[in-house]
Amino acid sequence: MSDSWTSRLLDLLGSPAAMAGSYVESLLPAAAAQGLPVDVLLAEADIEPEQLALPGYRLPLYKAFRLLLAAERHSQDDLTALRLAAAVRPRSFQVLGYAAMSCTTLGEAIQRLQRFEALVWDIGDTRLELQDQWAVLTWQPRLLPWVPRQAVEMALGGWLAFGDWLSEGRARPLRVEFRHELDEAACSALLGCPVQGNAGRHAVIFARELLDLPLREADPHLRSLMDAQGEACLANYRLHSNLANEVRAALCTGLGQGDCSLESTAERLQLSPRMLRRRLSEAGLSLADLQDEVRQDLALLYLRHTDFSLLDIAYLLGFAEQSSFSRAFRRWTGRPPAEYRRENGLQGPEKGHGGPA
Template identity: 35%
Template sequence: MVVTRVAASYVQLLYEFLEGEGVDAERVLGLPPSPQEHFVSMSVWQAMLAKVQALDGRPALGLRIAEKISPRHFGVVGYAALACDTLADALLRLERYHASVYDANLAQLQITPKGVCIEWGVSRGRPGALVDETAIASLVQLARDITGRYWPITEVAFVNPRPDDVTCYEDFFGCAVRFDQPRTRLVIAAEFLALPVRKTDPALLADLDRQAQELLARVSAVPASVEAWRRSLVPLIREGRATLAELSALHHTSPRSLQRRLAEHGMTFQSLLDDTRFQLARNYLLESSLDLVEMALLLGYSEQSAFTRAFRHWTGMAPAQWRRQQLSQPQAQAA
């Protein structure tokens, strides 16, 4: 039996929806996921939505929940989407790391004559209308939010039965919505893919950068200039712009001058970048609940496998193996 999950940050959206409706969310749903929980099982998520539906009683609950979505509810994946230049880039990033937020049925993205098509099959089960509608509407709302404007979807289809009234669905998506289809399907017109992404969640970006910089500050002392370069690398790393030219520009110097100053400390740009990534990776593994996909994103790697290869080069171990070994040491010493 396949066990599927949703991200705890995504579940938090339901609590905020209820509070916005003037309902005591904890009374209805119990305590929210703890900061240490990264995932909530799909069965728990289904039960939560069912409780809210029974309490609310109105149609299209998933659409109304989705209207409250923001990048932070998608965790590091939402954060990564904000670092993209265009909607097309953000959708590709969301597809690649989809499973770190919602792994019921994995998304498949393809180019069609109508535009970009994102499809979800049923190979891992049918979570139900509430789960599907909340997920698809949340993705659409996020895409509209990060581009800063409403735009109609070209095509929407659900595997679930047709509800009595589809008016609210057509109003939300801006197109005809089909039900009882073999696959859940979303088509976005090509004309919207070039829309620039607004960097409109500075609190999320600042919080993650602050955490990264605090982790670096706890590493053994280094000269002030090296510490300044490390701190400047944090946003460059997460945005995939960690190059000598970009770092030089931030410090108002030429690449050649920065290379010379690095050499005075016995370093190269690559060694500075590798050391910064390594220090961040070690601390993320020991002091956070991030999974490896999220760590790879924060460290500027395009794929988890690239992060794993780099970490194995640094330590001789895969990240998960290193984490288990480090976390078991205090227990072993206590025994």
């Protein structure tokens, strides 16, 4: 197992970046329609299906990516992410989707995408560049130094599917570009337009005149309501909507430094201990439960992707003894850690993970 790959996974697990649970849930029927074992995929990614249905739930990006990669592994199809993205509809994007749907023109809808994308997932920047008669919609990672290429394909594929739905098939792109290598012919056939791999950017290129294309569901009143709701969600995002993942990231850092106390966690979040305690209580969260979740995620990562001894892993997770770690792992998984490692250990990067996006 390469140190660089382990470092990437640790960076991802220690990031507060998250994806809307509603987005993931909306694509599960499409996964089932493709013959994928949805329950198995969720279990492999350590995702509780009931969580995805909770209003406002933010799925840690680490688990969302694991789910997407597991889907591709089970399907043995490099186009899995693009096929799933074809099912994106307004419901998938929630506030962003309904705000965009109610806009008057495609250009206005793209403005909502740029403004509210973080409410779907908060790892990238979407930019619109105008070049003579062309419009170029680009995406690049912001919070993370890399993302799996499947996630990039899901993002751009979702744009295409949503734009096609909004415009009733009238807003067809001229070309789609990806920075990573891919099967250009197969992707072009699936997306219905030329696709270029090994490009200098992740982008969708279309005729500039399409920005003025009227949309079928234009509703100024609904757009105003969704804009207001979106702005409110953004204003309270970090320490309200995404509080659980912010705390998880702080706890991940704390475990590495040997201090996960309420006081140290609050300091990392630039809050007072009293304020953190209150916000956790208001959100129905427990610092102890969140620490338990982080320990479990880290334990599974270390057992799958490193050759660290069980004693080393126990210390890295803040346990005083290996026996305490073993008892906790049995509680999490129903199995001893040594048995789990024998069956799942030392997994390397899966085909197509790719480098920095």
